[in-house]
């Protein structure tokens with residue numbers, strides 16, 4: 001499948017994200033990962049799909065998949081307001097910077113993540129962080145759960161509508177034990 | 181310019197005209213030995229003089245690279261693909277390449293300010309002579325050039341002395357740039373160190389430019405009560421001819437204002453400015469007006485307000501000649517750096533040029549004589565205004581509705597918009613007669629025009645947005661304090677102790693451009709929050725305009741609500757970009773005037789002092805330019821942390837501390853030589869923050885310094901905790917890292933924090949006399 005970056009000028013060179021053709025692909029990779037984390041940015045409360053905010057979809061997904069959430073910016077407060085406690089919170093730059101450090105032992109101190117999921121950062125910030133990880137964290141796989149194609153991720157959904165996004169997130173949630 | 185290869189020192193010499201004592205001569209200049217302060221260890225540092233200091237900082241604040249581009253195409257070996265560890269044909273890897281881009285940005289920034297300074301100084305020397313005295317604030321400012329003294333060891337007394345300073349800067353910038361050549365430097369940290377060097381030089385260049393213009397052009401001189409200036413297009417009487425000056429260099433504007441006043445036309449026309457020229461115009465003439473930050477160029481030109489557009493240098497839209505032509509406003513390019521393709525008419529008679537511009541025979545001219553710029557601009561404005569009748573190219577609402585129907589909903593505009601604005605949806609609504617969604621885009625649109633470039637059916641999207649938001653535009657009537665320039669020595673004396681002890685919780689410098697993620701209101705909110713908390717809030721450049729562009733419940737702007745002095749709860753605008761040097765200058769003066777640390781050529785010690793003791797933070801919420809990069813780099817080398825808004829992530833490398841690594845946070849106690857862990861204070865040197873809420877918590881945290889007394893620390897912590905709880909809904913997770921003794925804990929939060937400290941296994945430590953420099957350790961008396 002040919003994918004175009006959401007922001008036209010965000011063009012990668014020789015290594016660009018594989019397209020996630022259906023949510024099951026992403027789910028399989030998440031299930032395969034030993035130590036995934038999910039980084040959630042400030043658009044989590046800015047994006048609405050079918051009357052719900054992105055953050056609500058993310059909470060459903062995180063509860064079902066048990067992937068630990070790292071909230072960036074001030075998003076931790078938004079999670080707490082909704083009765084969900086993220087595994088950690090720090091600035092987007094800090095989590096990026098920790099992920100490129102192979103000696104970092106993760107939020108729980110038990111080992112470096114092998115898969116980082118990203119969702120809901122401003123597109124250009126997410127693109128830059130994914131680029132940093134592509135270049136400097138060779139053993140880390142990255143997936144973006146946004147509905148916008150991110151060429152610097154390892155795997156990305158193609159550009160899609162809000163309806164497709166909502167559907168993808170719901171399907172992903174349903175494929176985990178906790179989401180059925 | 182003179183060279184320094186002959187140097188004569190005469191202790192005593194009898195001649196037939198008298199006795200000469202202690203005379204030191206370099207060819208062409210006299211080295212000033214009347215300055216009692218002895219020369220410090222590093223006058224006029226070279227590229228590597230301060231490398232050890234840089235490496236200390238870079239070891240603690242390691243670069244985190246986010247390459248904006250995977251390729252390098254700088255030489256003909258390329259393009260080289262540097263993805264994920266691959267090296268280019270020259271051997272360079274992506275880390276070094278990313279830091280090379282940072283060095284290039286900082287060198288361009290430093291060159292721009294220094295080039296600006298060179299132009300201003302040469303021009304002012306021509307006008308006022310080499311011996312014209314430097315006067316930045318009369319008796320209130322004895323340390324007239326703190327950055328220059330610190331870096332070069334020169335105490336400039338006259339305009340002529342500034343030439344020596346500039347000569348040094350120009351040489352260093354050349355070296356910095358040369359290091360970016362292929363095969364010249366290969367290590368990323370060495371590139372970073374050179375970027376710091378460029379930043380330091382930039383601060384000198386800015387200081388030279390500003391003190392030269394303050395000394396000659398009767399700008400406010402360190403005046404806390406500099407006049408309040410009318411700001412916003414709503415303050416402009418558009419029934420009069422309007423000259424709009426865009427850029428950063430005041431010299432041509434001075435020509436305009438002088439000619440207008442001398443011809444008795446001051447009441448008959450308006451001189452308005454965009455970007456930093458606006459500030460310096462109003463420092464020169466308090467009836468000039470500020471219409472807005474850099475990002476509003478298209479808005480005002482397409483709105484037809486300007487009868488003549490005068491372009492000087494820096495941050496001018498490079499298609500301005502095109503845009504102005506569409507509204508039949510003649511353009512005068514007035515800077516060698518920005519000729520815009522126009523014919524050089526400097527030596528033609530003014531009236532001939534006026535006739536050509538008024539008749540439309542030529543759309544614009546290049547005039548490099550500022551007095552002639554003044555005469556031509558004023559005459560053209562007076563003659564053309566009745567002909568142009570404020571011709572504009574904004575469509576009317578009905579036209580927008582009709583044109584919106586041709587939109588293909590292809591999304592290319594949104595995908596090209598740096599703000600990701602939902603333009604297709606707004607146009608869909610517009611096509612159905614609902615303009616409201618377009619109006620909503622007005623505040624967030626940064627006026628770049630990229631949407632229009634992308635649109636396959638050539639819709640003038642930016643113009644639609646401006647038209648839809650027109651009401652906001654014409655109602656903009658705000659006040660901004662004219663740039664006051666330096667901070668007085670006496671102000672430093674008054675606040676030095678509470679700053680260094682931490683009782684004034686911090687100095688927040690809100691600076692830089694207007695590439696904001698969601699409009700300028702965030703800048704206002706952040707400034708107000710910290711002024712109310714009695715931080716010292718310093719503004720400059722486009723941020724200073726945004727800070728003044730909103731009002732409180734009583735209808736007062738920030739500059740009316742808070743005093744303009746350098747004191748707790750003050751909000752002071754230092755001025756234009758080049759006035760940023762006064763912010764660094766104030767921090768340096770705290771070390772020098774309050775703490776009596778020697779200044780002259782003593783960079784490392786002063787930076788070490790500032791880094792460990794002066795709780796200052798820079799916030800460039802909308803930084804976009806290479807100049808903003810070099811300004812930040814100047815602060816990095818001084819050890820002052822800088823935050824940028826989300827678009828600032830595109831500077832593509834951050835300097836981040838790791839609070840989870842205790843070994844990174846050791847300092848020496850200068851009293852004993854012991855190593856003491858002081859916690860992550862300050863945690864970062866350069867960081868992107870994503871939201872204003874995050875910015876506020878980060879600012880409060882980054883003001884914490886190892887030297888804080890327990891009282892100061894408890895004040896700083898209470899602000900940090902309060903802002904964190906408000907915006908994050910929870911206690912900061914790292915509070916235990918900032919508590920050294922129980923006295924640091926804010927009284928009202930004792931129980932809560934004690935429980936956290938116990939849970940974290942916290943141990944009491946000492947408050948050292950902090951330094952990163954072993955040589956500052958005072959030997960233990962045996």
Ligand code: SF4
Nearest residue numbers: 252255258260268270
């Ligand atoms: S400078 Fe080096 S990396 Fe860049 S194009 Fe030339 S050889 Fe390739």
Ligand code: SF4
Nearest residue numbers: 597625626628629631
């Ligand atoms: S002009 Fe405004 S709407 Fe158009 S691309 Fe730029 S920011 Fe977006």
Ligand code: SF4
Nearest residue numbers: 587588590591593635
């Ligand atoms: S680029 Fe033009 S045609 Fe396409 S959605 Fe935007 S306005 Fe419509």
